[in-house]
Amino acid sequence: MRIGLLGTGPWAQLAHAPALSLAHRTGLRGGVGRRTAPTKELADSYGVRAYDDVDALLADVDAVAVALPPAVQADLAARAARAGCHLLLDKPLAPTVEQARAVVEAVEEAGVASVVFFTTRFQPETEAWITEQAAVEGWFTGRAEWLGAVFSGDGNPFADSPWRQDKGALWDVGPHALSVLLPVLGDAGRVTAAAHGPGDTVHLVLDHAGGASSTLALSLTAPAAAAGATVELRGAAGVTLLPESTESAVSALLRAADALLTATRTGRPHPCDAAFGLRVTEILATAEALLNGDV
Template identity: 80%
Template sequence: MRTGLLGTGPWARMAYAPALSRHDELEFTGVWGRRPAAAKELADGYGVRAYDDVDELLADVDAVAVALPPAVQADLAVKAARAGCHLLLDKPLATTVEEGRAVVEAVDEAGVASVVFFTVRFQPETDAWIHEQAARKDWFTGRAEWLGSVFSADGSPFAASPWRREKGALWDVGPHALSVLLPVLGDVRRVAAAAHGPGDTVHLVLEHAGGASSTLALSLTAPPAAEGATVELRGAAGVELLPQSTESAVYALLRAGDALLDASRTGHAHACDARFGLRVTEILAAAQGRLKDGA
């Protein structure tokens, strides 16, 4: 599957380009970016073509991997789907429901496959744990803490990201927490409460369709010594904790590539497709509304 990369920022360089270059069945063929010089530098490093015109790249490939800010991603995902390209997208799919819905509609109309890269859903240990817990229906409550230090530690390559500075932890790490909780506890019926904490920290209380509730603590401004991700489930059988994975994002992306290939060949949607990405966007948008209202 001839695959082009859209994006030239830190995430494209650290994760997407290495994964595309290593995948046995995805042929990394070209790079497009909003900064032509950066696209050329990245493309030259992998011996592929740098494209000045995104439409030209879309005409030359079967699929695109997107490592761009969500608002830019959503617009280009619609364009790529309409050009007949399968989509390997990043979280969040979009930061407005309208943009996310446009992607889903374009995917459905074009009949292309889509996979949204939620890291823990493509790491073997965590994915197996999620499937195991989802098979149980007796959960009482869940707790997710996704605490990063992007804005509080020195040297993070993502600290200068304009969209992260604007949207904060809710939209950057909130999708990770939801990608674990939703398949286990069920869809979110209501964002019951939302409150601001220190820095960009937010706290959410969710009611799930399965009858359980969950709480989320999300931050990109945690002290470095306090950073980390924890998911705890409590139910009739006791307490379960999300295992820690030592596998890199590159290897998780290789599995996301496998998932895209499988979806394109079978026509069966992956659990983390654009429609799931839209649902995550809808929940985060509802939470954002609650924060704005001071609820």
């Protein structure tokens, strides 16, 4: 599967390009970015073509990986799908429900495969835990704390990201928490409460289709010493915690690329496809409206 990379920012440099260059069953063919110099530098580093036109890249590849802000990703993903390209996307799928739905509609109309990269879902230890807990009945409640220090210290490559500054932890790490809770506790039928904390911290309460409730604490402004991710489940089976993973983002992205290839060959949608990305976007949009007092 020939794959092209859209985006040349920190995430493309740190994760996408290294992962796709290592993939055995896919081949990185080239990349395109907003600025010519970084695009050429990234392409030269991996011995691939630097494109100056998105449509030219789409015509040369079977799939695209997207490492761009959500609003840009959504528009280009729909465009790529209409060009017949399979999609390896990042979270969140889009910053609005309308944009996310447009991606799903383009994917369905074109008949292409899609995978949204929720890191925890592509790390062996955590994915195995999620699968195991989803088969357990009687969960009473879940607690997810996803606390980052992106805005708390110096030197974080994502601190200057305009979309993260605008959308905050709800949209950046909220998708990670939801990607763990939803397959275990069931869809979130209702966001029952949403409140602001310090910095960009938000607290959410969800009701799930399986009868359980969950609480989420999300932040990009936590002190570095307090940063980390915890998911705890409590129910008839007892108490269990999401295990830590030893896998890097590069290794997880390799698994995501492999999952996309499998989906293209089998025709079976991956659990983390664009439709799941849309559902996560819908939940985040509802929470955002509650936080803003719009509902």
